[in-house]
Amino acid sequence: xxxxxxxxxEPDSLPAVTWASAFIEHTVRRTIFMLxxxxxxxxxxxxxxxxxxxxxxxxxxxxxxxxxxxxIACKHRWPAAAGWxxxxxxxxx
Numbered sequence: 880x881x882x883x884x885x886x887x888x889e890p891d892s893l894p895a896v897t898w899a900s901a902f903i904e905h906t907v908r909r910t911i912f913m914l915x916x917x918x919x920x921x922x923x924x925x926x927x928x929x930x931x932x933x934x935x936x937x938x939x940x941x942x943x944x945x946x947x948x949x950x951i952a953c954k955h956r957w958p959a960a961a962g963w964x965x966x967x968x969x970x971x972x
């Protein structure tokens with residue numbers, strides 16, 4: 880087996896192999912994490928993940944300010960029958 884600049888047995892290749900191994904491990908872990916966010920065992924779990932995504936985006940934009948529940952209801956189109964009422968500017972959220 881040889882590297883880009885010569886055989887892997889050269890002393891200079893150990894840091895490159897160590898870096899490549901860490902990079903591959905990071906990539907695999909990141910891929911598994913991303914898949915975990917996209918696949919759900921139930922509709923409820925999917926809805927929970929969408930609300931968490933909404934709240935995370937809100938926090939990044941508004942800091943520690945709480946997101947009003949009506950904004951969450953509008954964002955996710957929750958039915959008014961469930962007790963959630965949207966305001967006129969619902970489409971702007």
